[in-house]
Amino acid sequence: MHIFISLTLLLASGICIAEEPDVQTQLQNHYFDAARRGDVAMLDTFIASHYGLDTQDNKGYTALILAAYNGQGEAVEHLLKAGANACVQDQRGNTALMGAIFKGELKIARRLLATDCNPDQRNGAGQTAAMYAGLFKRVELLNDLSGKGADLNAEDASGNSAARLANGEIRMPVSR
Incomplete structure (x- = not known):
């Protein structure tokens, strides 16, 4: 009986481990979607739970890069105040500032200029x-x-x- 229970627990733990990346991916997707949409309440939930603010997606985008590019000034401010790094570069080397300039988000670009980036x-x-x-x-x-x-x-x-x-x-x- 102990062997059966041990095997069941082992199998169950294997399933949980196998599902973990999917859960992590879903969390990451919610985080990035909140940044794109400017959902400050959702971003604040991630911030309060000490989620990695500089987490990058498969293109190297961070929530700050996405918020800046999509004109979400309030989200940019929340992320910066929480400690997001404005100097992080995506896979092409572009920063949140470059994205804001490209999109014509001048107010956001000026806010990003106030950070401690080169x-x-x-x-x-x-x-x-x-x-x-x-x-x-x-x-x-x-x-x-x-x-x-x-x-x-x-x-x-x-x-x-x-x-x-x-x-x-x-x-x-x-x-x-």
């Missing part, structure tokens, strides 16, 4: 937040980035700089 942080293509601001004509952010210490003359591998991009000069990679 303003010249580069993505995988060698681009900086200032280059994004120049490329997408967010010229009002160039002064803010420069004030934070961003080098507006820094260049990516193609020779693009924030200053050149803001003037409409785009250099394309050379084919070999």
